[in-house]
Amino acid sequence: MFGVGRQRASGGGMSGFKVRLLIALAIAAFALISYYGQPGDENRITGEEERVAMHDEQQEVQMGLQAKPELVQMHGGPTRDAAAQRMVSGIGQELLGAVDQWIAEHHPGGENPYRFEFTLLADPKTVNAFALPGGQVFITQALFDALETEGQLAGVLGHEVGHVIARHGNKRMAKQQLFSGLAAAGGVAGGDVNAQRMSQMIAQMVSMKYGRDDELESDKWGVRLCELAGYDPRAMIGVMKVLEEASGSGGPPEMMSTHPKPANRVAYIQGVIAEEFPQGVPKGLKP
Template identity: 35%
Template sequence: MQRILSVFLGLTVAAGLSTGCAKQRITAEKAVADVLITDEQEEQLGLQVKQELEQKEKIQYVQDPAILEYVNRLATPILQQANRDRKGVKWKVNVINDPKTVNAFATPGGYLYVYTGLLLAASTEAEVVGVLAHEAGHVVGRHSARAMVNAYGIQAITQLALGKDPGTAAQIAAQLVGGGAMLAHGRSEETEADEYGARYTAGSNYDPRGLITFFQKLQQMQGNTPGVLKWLSTHPTNADRIAHLEKYIAQNGLSGTEVGADRLAPIKQKLGGK
């Protein structure tokens, strides 16, 4: 079975690459991920990593009900849309209490993590929604699951999903907290997640340019705020990426009336920000 899957992986990805089209390559890789890892296995992968984050990396979650309710309220319309693009995901939103780290990431199984440092760095709800929507796009596109397979191999990830390889789970958790290099995505995956993010943000009636303004803000901040590098290290941005997102929003007529700076401000105050 392992040999069959390896051959299928090589042939399918090669077919995608031979077209020279990023979107066709993504489609090919998704087909591979669908064969290699089931939704149930992704759920177990995400759970194993979550347990390691809590036990070995000692991450601390926000306990304030008002902040948790706030973040979940922002996430709910995003995840409702994501469920239409990929059924079977049991989403879980986690808020990590670390005001010095500007970061967010997603792991297989619909586990979304956002740091309080990101909430403090954002100026508007539209920016927070844009980041959450982008991370949801990584789950919908199965990018995190593919990144794990590419980094560790299908056999190790299958064992991890069965709970038989705690060492790999610990390694993944350490990389996520340390900078997320393991889940750094390729340009085509970032583009796809950007597009999902813009659609989900507009579908939530928020300004879809929120992700763009957040990118621009982080670029300006990175020289003075080391913690900003956490999200930029796994989501490198440049003028071409921003231009593509601007074009995608315009071509698809995406818009939203909500910005929400006034609603984010009291949350930032509760977190100790200005």
């Protein structure tokens, strides 16, 4: 009798594992189908097919507008330097003109569906610039003050515009939904917290690659838009030197960061410039 009882307990354990495995497979299948099983959206600026979480660009615009007040407050509010803000806004508008020109040349019939605003934040310590989905672009006073030319400012803002028009935030959300589903499946199948944590770590490692790729793609957009707006794209190399000085020798290794090291980005930007302008950078551009 005891022998039968032990067999039943063992069978019940195996049955429980099978149930967990089936649930895990169902979760994983749902995550994969949700990401890969749906047709991608056509980017109305680039014409490329993309997998995104928000299919309507106006959802991206609204998300950016909703997040803006808190983000601005976190960085000390908007600058009180009206002249500096006018410069940021003016160069931003020139870059938007460059976006329209790029669309006309490379994707006729396309359009820019986003509502761009360029905000200089009062933060005097944080050397940074960033963009929210939908067109909210920010640069801190600390980075603004560290830049030496309008071309460098155009490079920074052009890079951030690149994040928006390439829908990096939206695509990252879609990938995170996929990775979260796979991580949940791993936790259910393993039946313990450690397995789930390991799955989440793997998911984070995989998603980091996309973050670095996003940064490099935005560097390429910065090069393109700078030239179209009348600025020398080589000014972006100076920006990398500013960022390298700001980061110092500390910080995590590049392989564990979503941002490539500035020194490595210099080589990439130089390669992009050579690719985009095989006959050399046009003369007469503003530095």
